[in-house]
Amino acid sequence: MSSKAIYVGVVGVGGVGSHFLSQLSKLPNAPSLVLVARSSQTLTSPAPSYPAIPPADWQSAFSSSTSSFTKSDAWSPEQIASYLSQVPGRAILVDNTSDPTIASAYPIFTSKGISIVTPNKKAFSSSLKLWEDIFSTAASNNALVYHESTVGAGLPVLSTLRDLVNTGDTVTRIEGVFSGTLSFLFNQFSPPSPSTSGEKKKWSEVVSQAKELGYTEPDPRDDLNGMDVARKLTILARIAGLEVESPDSFPIESLIPAELANLEAGSKGTEEFMRRLPDFDGKMEELQKDAESAGQVVRYVGSIDVPGKKVKVGLQNFDKDSAMAGLKGSDNIISFYTERYGELPLIVQGGGAGGAVTAMGVMSDLIKVLERLS
């Protein structure tokens, strides 16, 4: 616990990144911010003194022409890693993007002893080889890799799973609603008790409404295809000890009707998708009615059967008095069934999306990395 200088580079200044920089500006004893990268430009603090970029004021540092910082075009991950590896102390990369290019370059950072904190799922849910490269180079170069916000944003999901595994508990099953969007859609479409008006919502209406409220991605197909959930499940399964090759190596039930699977990408395809979605309301209503007649509700869940080595993403029915059915708003819920906890799972529940809570997960990871490095 000797005191070493610690330097941080932040890539990405979008929804999560801007919240993160605002939180960083209020952190007591914050490490020195020496790099801020956005898609078009990179701002760095010059050697050898490396003055800190003010986290609350990075925008004016970018725009001012007399800034004491260096403005460059967009840097490659290699350039960023090379810069961070030269600071006179320990370096941490905070990647607040969802960019696969920088994700696939993580081993370049960790092999130089640069620690990584990130909500970017790509690095941990792509090939198993990338996962192994990241963690093995990190271990042999004293770099730390924390990525709590890749599942459930700021909710303590990965830290809880790692605690269970590290203390020697046997995790038997992980099950939950891992998408705020799909949580919202099914909490509306298949509520445990009828709405006060008694009116039933059609599936396509619920999707349209969520899209208008900004609860879906600009293209709702990016939520409905289940890939985001599959990526989260891949990460959880790997921490639980399963060697999942990629998110494509287990069944994912897509909510995009087969007839609409081949519409073009982009806004024209999105428009056509939304226009034709009502044609499939009958099929969704059937699923909802089947559940209801059994006293159940429909939810879109991910589950991992650890001893059976099975990962699954799709629709499932749950009793109306279950925690899954009681979910509200766009909350996530994650249940860990383990040997020590027995029949009733350890449950973590709450908002699992949004800039502020995602940035909070990144920030609490950063604090833990700072505690371990200093």
Added chain:
Amino acid sequence: MSSKAIYVGVVGVGGVGSHFLSQLSKLPNAPSLVLVARSSQTLTSPAPSYPAIPPADWQSAFSSSTSSFTKSDAWSPEQIASYLSQVPGRAILVDNTSDPTIASAYPIFTSKGISIVTPNKKAFSSSLKLWEDIFSTAASNNALVYHESTVGAGLPVLSTLRDLVNTGDTVTRIEGVFSGTLSFLFNQFSPPSPSTSGEKKKWSEVVSQAKELGYTEPDPRDDLNGMDVARKLTILARIAGLEVESPDSFPIESLIPAELANLEAGSKGTEEFMRRLPDFDGKMEELQKDAESAGQVVRYVGSIDVPGKKVKVGLQNFDKDSAMAGLKGSDNIISFYTERYGELPLIVQGGGAGGAVTAMGVMSDLIKVLERLS
């Protein structure tokens, strides 16, 4: 992250302690166990080589007459601190007791740079001065103090609250069922839907049954007086930033009827208490019926209004479709309402008592301390 030798002393080998030692025996790269103390005896590893006591085998080390370890009578906290301060590396005290004597001696350990990991609530829920002494001596002597298991056993409760506070979120309210015993009693006594037999349980019957199942303390009054919950609330409130003087400085609703409050301590008093408890079934039934007629259930909860600086422990009614009402078995549930999370709280739920999960909380704290010290 240089590699320093780390030595651990364990006090207490009861329900939690024995589970902890068993988990320690399976921990990869475990630190050296050099002291095991039980109420009557202390086993230590001799200087200068400090051979490790095998954690799985401490009992035979105690009983063998040819052991390579030193057996002594029970040591005072001062003796234990003095021994641990002399090891050639960093030392950690793991206190698996609920003993107030060692708890009040924690500042002696922390002032010698000895880190502490413990499920012992006493140190953190007694006078505010003791709390401040522990953390200020720890900070100035590079000692770490982790006590996750003092609230909710192995559930990630304190770590979550510290993450919220440390990242700058504003916690507005904390509310929950913090006692496995009281959870069990009220889940039985005031279920959200009537039992299949339609039969209603009397309060005194539920208490008797819980006592027989070992779900209460040997003297159920130790659960029903609310003190255990009040201690947990004191800890949470202090982490949330409130200067709570002691668990006596806020209202605690005791479930011991006033007429039985002055029965003697010990088994004779317990017997008389259990015998006379049915006289008060009518009053409890009234509470339950009042709740039911409003579509609610009764729960024994603790709550903290952070901006209002109010801590409260007692009975409260909740809607039948709330997470509080849906609680099962002897689960704990803790809801954190914060500015960032908005209307819907971050919820942690699951078993909050028992040797194995309490020891797991201690072990995950130990792992974190090891990560930070090494």
